[in-house]
Amino acid sequence: MDNIYLRWAGCGHFEALLGDINVCFDPYLFGEDLERAEPIFDYIFISHEHFDHCHPKTLRKLCAGDRWKKLFVPIGCLTPNEPVDKNYGDAAFARDLPVTKHIPADKVQVVYPKYQDVERYGRREFPGPFEFDLGPIQVEVYESGESARPDLPTCAYLVTHAARDVAIFHTGDLHGAYPPLENLRGRVDYLVHMKTPMGPLVDAVQPKFVIPTHYRTDRQSEPIPAGHWPPNLTDVNAFLEDLREQIGGKAQLLPFTAPIQYEVEMPAKQVKWAWEWYNSWDIPAWRAE
Ligand SMILES: [Fe+2]
Ligand SMILES: [Fe+2]
DSSP states (O other): OHHHHHHHHEEEEEEEOOSSEEEESSSOOOHHHHHHHOOOEEEEEEOSSTTSSOOOOHHHHHHHHTTOOEEEOOOOGGGGSSHHHHHHHTSSOOTTGGGGGOGGGGEEEEEESBBHHHHHHHOOOOOOOOOOTTTTTEEEEEEOOOOOOOOOOEEEEEEETTTTTEEEEOOOOOSSSGGGGGGTTTOOOOHHHHHHSSSHHHHHOOOOOEEEOOBBBBOOOOOTTTTSSSOOOOOHHHHHHHHHHHHHHSSSSSOOTTTTTTEEEETEEEEEEOOOOSSSOSSGGGGGG
């Protein structure tokens, strides 16, 4: 069986190349990465209308070409909580919304969560669609977090490739667990999550692997320029160890580094951690010492 490829590209941007289909969640690119970006995805999923998840500059590059078919969004990307600049502060902008200012409306599909966070937002009636079949992949929508209003629910996506027996759950800016997430038990391989606390979410979902995202580092290879959202972690290793402790052995932590693309051995679903050695010198500086 061919291997698959997973990549965290910074913030909430996550890509899965599954062989016969490529998907991307919350794409968010800058500088040369943005200029060089190729529209290699069949489907793109947006969690919510905040600028770091629904990023028109990136979407204009990726929502193009023969391969791309559809952009899936929550309703807030089309009818945000107006007036946008006042209500969202620096989290969303009138210049960006609705997203159909940048992407053709007939290629934008609004979707709604099938499973709601009733405790936080109350019980609501949504029109759907809540789940859909996209050929090789099946998609189910769950409520995420950071909704501008209860009637503007945000979306977390379960994407399952049945034939390849692999499933990814991208949580968007979900802040905590809620009971219907237990429906995901035994169905998620890769939980791509951003916000802590991690423990209750892992207890609810019981994924095989957890890939933490939505933080920035001061590494030279960091794809998001300094001064941009999200904020830097002061100590990435300490953060990852803290997450590992929160997870408590119930799932395996996969400490991806953005923007490295990782090959995943199938059907074992084991990430191949490649050790890429390089010298940071041409002539050893210590020779002259
Ligand atoms: Fe957000
Ligand atoms: Fe965010």
